[in-house]
Amino acid sequence: MTDRELIDMAVEAAKNAYAPYSHQRVGAALECADGTVFTGCTVENAALGATVCAERAAVCNAVNAGRRRFRRIALYSRESADYLTPCGSCRQVLTEFSPEIEVLCVRSDGRYVSYRLRELLPLMFSKEKFE
Ligand code: ZN
Numbered sequence: 001m002t003d004r005e006l007i008d009m010a011v012e013a014a015k016n017a018y019a020p021y022s023h024q025r026v027g028a029a030l031e032c033a034d035g036t037v038f039t040g041c042t043v044e045n046a047a048l049g050a051t052v053c054a055e056r057a058a059v060c061n062a063v064n065a066g067r068r069r070f071r072r073i074a075l076y077s078r079e080s081a082d083y084l085t086p087c088g089s090c091r092q093v094l095t096e097f098s099p100e101i102e103v104l105c106v107r108s109d110g111r112y113v114s115y116r117l118r119e120l121l122p123l124m125f126s127k128e129k130f131e
Contacts, residue, residue, distance in 0.1 A: 003074070003114075006031055007106050010076040013039035013054065017077075020044060021051075026077045026084065028054035030062055033069035038062040055090040059097065068097050074104040074112070083113050091121040099126055 006029045014027030019042045026042045040057025052060075055073060062070065073094065075084045083105040086094065094101055094117055103120060106112040118124065 017041040030058040
């Protein structure tokens with residue numbers, strides 16, 4: 001799967017986002033190690049702490065289906081003129097399963113930049129700390 005195909009899946013996922021508070025409808029497409037792709041979208045809540053980001057929704061969908069190793073994730077929001085990066089909580093959740101994952105941060109015009117999660121979360125706190 002190309003980067004563009006993965007991004008297109010994130011664009012589709014964003015259409016289902018529920019974001020009445022931030023008005024930033026985010027979609028994520030998560031590619032697993034076996035090539036399977038799971039998507040997620042933002043699900044906000046009036047109690048803002050209960051909000052689930054698109055990235056975490058995609059991870060939960062993948063884990064629910066038995067996948068725990070991921071290669072890439074694409075993030076998209078039509079409302080983001082800047083490159084969309086994951087929040088701190090999502091960076092931490094991605095670290096749990098795939099600290100080497102590639103993160104495609106997409107702008108509303110479709111251009112994107114790629115980072116390794118380790119670049120976005122240096123000195124990450126990971127499960128290796130418990131070994
Ligand atoms: Zn997040």
